[in-house]
Amino acid sequence: MRNAGLGSWPARRARMSPRREAFTFEGASTTYEEVARRTTKLARRLEELGVRHGDRVAYLGPNHPAFAETMFAAHLLGAIFVPLNFRLSTAEIDYQLADCGARVLVHAPQFRSDHPSTVSLDDYETWLEGGSDEPLDVPVSIEDSALILYTSGTTGRPKGAVLSHANLLWNTFNLMIGVDIAADEAALVAAPLFHVAALTQTLLPTFVKGGRSVITPRWDVTACLELIEKEQVTWMFGVATMYADLAASPRWPAADLSSLRVLLCGGSPVPDSVIRTYQDRGLVFCQGYGLTETAPGATFLEAADSVRKAGSAGVPVFFADVRLADTGEIEVQGPNVTPGYWNDPVATANAFTEDGWFRTGDVGRLDDEGYFYIVDRVKDMFISGGENVYPAEVENAISDHPGVAEVAVVGVPDQRWGEVGRAFVRPRPGALVDAAGLRDFLLPRLAKYKIPVHVDVVAELPRTGSGKVLKHALRRLPPP
Structure with missing residues (x-):
């Protein structure tokens, strides 16, 4: 197999555990064997639309197994996957499609686009089944670009952060070293998959281990509490707001959370009161820190320290280094760090120090044991x-x-x-x-x-x- 990237993962996982369930969505499950077959057929379909190595394939829509299938299929061809934020305006989406030069757009039926080559999820199943399941053998290097993820634009027009297959692989290693992920995991994927953490901190590590991702199309507090109990969810990722909303639900006191082994939180500083709420329920609440550009894990607080160091973002992940500049700005270096921004050499140059460390734009502090605390954004x-x-x-x-x-x-x-x-x-x-x-x-x-x-x-x-x-x-x- 000449494909060293993520596109090879479905076939590799299927030959190890073909009948194990990979995805559960709205009560229906798909096995790893089925994911591998569907991904191959989808890649053949994309190939018919002219997708080749280095082309961009975009996806627009809520969480759905088709998101993961489209990503893996694009990677089978050596193409770059571009997940788009469906909450943006039409003008913002059009800008990102034009900026990345997407060859094909796969989209949920509620979203319309003037893009010349689109596939709606309305027709997705019929269209996919018409594809050949003849295996592909496109050479893909681990250093090839895998994703373009547009930054959230909190300070201006978004930039397309490029992540290579190597960035994603090293991030997976880092996450699996920090969290004892097992083959019987049931991960709740409720945060949007177009956001780097839901994809690379939850779905991809679960996929590598042969666990099951319980995918929900939107964040709904009541539905998520029900899914945790029904599907025996063992771990999940969320931002502080999601966890605050869960704890504020009238169902919280009686909710059955006994299956949960660990909760991951990131995306912004987490109020101490939120952390305490979960620890008071006997739950392991682990905070991490990172950015889209670091794939995203830069630091992590492991379960053993989650109570003693509550509020800390932990220490640098295993395969990365983190330091504080004289200004207090956090800087990161490692194989998980982006090579740069799509078609933006100026932004790329400005993002790195002269000695090659990525400037995060966040202010941090260190305690006397080397644990990081995130103070705030510089801006x-x-x-x-x-x-x-x-x-x-x-x-x-x-x-x-x-x-x-x-x-x-x-x-x-x-x-x-x-x-x-x-x-x-x-x-x-x-x-x-x-x-x-x-x-x-x-x-x-x-x-x-x-x-x-x-x-x-x-x-x-x-x-x-x-x-x-x-x-x-x-x-x-x-x-x-």
């Missing part, structure tokens, strides 16, 4: 009266308030202090949160200059497709 920090204020620290303190479900803090202009904090608070159902009461709550917890001057109570916060809060959208709101 989110603001200066109030000459003092640096990191919103993540303020958000963590506000999250301890019993009436607060979620909060985001940004810096806004102020004539006296230069900048002051503005907090956007989503209260828990039935709770009343007001500015005066919140400031009284924070006085014994934060220095006065860190306490937000302005407090907005909101029903929801604007988000990227991966669940991160769009702080630049909050900054653009009219002044209080």
Whole structure:
């Protein structure tokens, strides 16, 4: 087999465990043998549409087994898979399709596109079955590009981060060293697969081990609690907001979570109150840190330290190195780090230091045992009266308030202090949160200059497709 990339994984896994279930979706399961056959037929179909080594194949739609099949099929041909955020506007999606030069777009039926070569999931099964199951033997190097993942665009127009097959393989090694993944895993894939963590921290490691990925098309708290019990889910990945929503559900106290072995969390700093909520249920809650550009794992807090070092993002993953620059910015080097951005040599050059370390744009600190703590984004920090204020620290303190479900803090202009904090608070159902009461709550917890001057109570916060809060959208709101 001359294919050293991910495209060979279905056939390799099928010859080891053909009848083991690979994917469960809406009550129906697909075995590894079936995935291997379907992936080959799909690759033949894509080949008929002109897809060749190095071409781009895009996917647009909610989580679905067809996402994984399209990715593996593209990789069988040596093509580059481009998962698109279906929550974006048509103009944003069109920009990314044009930027990557997609040869084919596979899409869910609710999404329409003027792209000249499209395949709708409405016709997917019939179209796929018409393909040949004759095995392919396209040479694919492990250093070839595998994915183009568009960054969430929290600070501007998104860039296409390129990840090679090697990046994804090394990230899988790192994850499997940090988490004791077993062959009988049932992983809940509820975070969007177009986001790097759901794909590379959950689905791919589970696939390598021959476990089962329980795929759900959308994040739904009630449905996910039911799936955990029904499918005996053993592990999952989520962002802090997802875990906060689960714990706030009226079903939480009685939910059967006995099958869960480990919970992974990342994407943004996690409030201590959220971590404690899960640990109080006897669950192993492990936080990690990374970016799309690091595939994504850069640091990880293993289960043995998850209570003692709660709130830490852990230590560098096995096959990577992490350091702090003089400014406190986190920098990463290793085989999991992107080679650069698609068709953007300037952005690529700016992303690396002179000695080859990737600049994350995040500020961190180290404790005396070498454990990393994520302070905030460099660009989110603001200066109030000459003092640096990191919103993540303020958000963590506000999250301890019993009436607060979620909060985001940004810096806004102020004539006296230069900048002051503005907090956007989503209260828990039935709770009343007001500015005066919140400031009284924070006085014994934060220095006065860190306490937000302005407090907005909101029903929801604007988000990227991966669940991160769009702080630049909050900054653009009219002044209080």
